[in-house]
Amino acid sequence: MLPQEIIARKRDGKELSKDEITAFVEGLSKGGFTEGQVAAFAMAVFLNGMGRDEAVALTLAMRDSGHVLDWTDLPGPVTDKHSTGGVGDNVSLMLAPIVAACGAYVPMISGRGLGHTGGTLDKMDSIPGYSSQPDEALFRKIVRETGCAIIGPTADLAPADKRFYAIRDITATVESVPLITASILSKKLAAGLGSLVLDVKSGNGAFMASPERARALAENLVEVANGAGLHTTALVTDMNAPLASAAGNALEVANAVRFLTMRSTEPRLKEVTLALAGEMLMSSGVAATLQEATMLAVNALGSGAAADRFARMVAALGGPIDFLEKMEMHLPAAKTVRPVLAQDEGYISHIDTRALGVAVVELGGGRRRAEDKVDHSVGITRIAMPGLKVEAGQALAFVHARDEFDAEMAANAVRAAINIAAERPSLPETVSERIAPRH
Incomplete structure (x- = not known):
């Protein structure tokens, strides 16, 4: 032909x-x-x-251009989640162990950062010794024994997508909905899943900024996935502000550990994480209703079972066996930490979330070119979220940088990205819509 x-x-x-x-x-x-x-x-x-x-x-x-995994030997359902990308989106790090602690298996094959958005694989690579590219035998062993493993794609998993995406990236065709759909789903289908939940981001920090475009992508993904035989639902979630209060690889890992060990609870992050966990547990058949699924997830988090799964996964993939207890000792830390101070008093009314993501990339926490090396230590923490009242001189965020020059540049970018107004803003829903397959 x-x-x-x-x-x-x-x-x-x-x-x-x-x-x-x-x-x-x-x-x-x-x-x-x-x-x-x-x-x-x-x-x-x-x-x-x-x-x-x-x-x-x-x-x-x-x-079918490469190897397709088969998990039929596992004694429980196999499920996963995919996010279309955002800033401070470390949900996968909590979600995989939460769902695994509830009885499902989560072989999570993740990607690296793309553009202004962070990548789950780059986050995991900030953990010393962690092997994000194990061979298939070790991957299978860890999924079976721990219930979850977060790794990168192998060379023989949907290899056609790798070449196609590289060409799309330089020909202004990345945003095509059917091509995005095939790219995402071909890799998830090759992973041998029984069910999939999609987190489609909408807002100024997402690739699909408008609710209409996000909904169109979610509907297309759900329709095509189910047409290809993979039971899939989607949630449309807000990315008009970072999801976690941290953006940057090691900083987001630390944030996730604090979440799992109940040392820190951030409302938007918790809402999205539990909503996705509930959806995964219901879609995979572990729970019959969303209420039951959500309760299972809450219990897994509160009992410490989810944190234990995360610790076991990290150790099994070569990371420190005491990572949960001593993460500050193990994670790389930036040499310079500087507060970004508010110049006015008022309410945080708007955040240019994409600009914060770009600031992290400029610090060295992301890539300008595919071959760039990532500095896992840099980023932004304690980001003040929309709706918070601040005083002049109060910290809006803290910049973690390699040196004073980078810190100054990033602080200016962060200050410009966070808008303060006299009136308290109305905030969008964190989870705005659920997209299910048509019957």
Whole structure:
């Protein structure tokens, strides 16, 4: 099947057959399509979209471009969550052990930071000794014995997506909803899940800033995932402010440990974490109702069972055996910590969340280029959230930097990103919508 014929049909707005899509993915993964042809196909899809059947066929073909995991030997349900990305979004670190403590298995294959958003894998890599790329045998052993493992994707897991995404990234086609859908779901389907819950972010710190675009993405993801045979639901959650009060790899790990050990409770973070945990436990069949699922999650957190699962996972993957008790000793710390002081009194009315994420990247906590090395110690903590009343001279946040120059630059960026007004703002719902499959 000629590549140019497949491209021409999609260019002209025609629906591609399953065979045409399979041929494209085979050419993508085996090199039969040139980079220019892949780029042309991506732009044709970006401009003309894809129907449900096309998106399902693309997702399944990309899944089948590599190895597909099989967890049928486990004695319980296998489930996972995917977030579309945000700032201070460390939910996965708490969610996997909470759900595992309730009886489900969570083989969480995560990614690195993308743009202004942090990556779960970069967070876990800030733990000394932690192996985020174990072989499959060790991965399976830890999931079976601990109930959860947070690792990175292997080279043979949906390899077609790796090449396709790299080309989309440099051809202004990343935002295509069907291509985002196939990229996310092909890897989750290859992970061998029985159910999936999606956390689709909406707001100024999300890739989908408007509620309408976030809802459209959530609906498309749920429809295509279920069409491909994976039971999936989605929650649309707010990203008009960082989710945790910390942004930066080691800083978010420390925040997650304080959450798991009940040393710190942040209302928005807790609401999203428990909502996703409840959804996962209900979707996977561990609980019959959302009320029962949420109670299981609350008990797992309050009893210390979730914290224990996290500690066991870290140790099993090569991290310190006393990480929970002595995390401050083990995590890297920045040389310079500086408060960012409010210049006026009033209420935190608005946060440019994307700008905070960019500030973390500029500090060295993210990547400008794929080959950049990440400084796990830098970032921002104790971020004042919308609705909080502050006095002039009060700390709006603390910047963790490599030196005084970086600290000064970041402090200016943080101060500019946090708006103070005389009136208390009205705050958006943290979890605004649940998207379920149509019957």
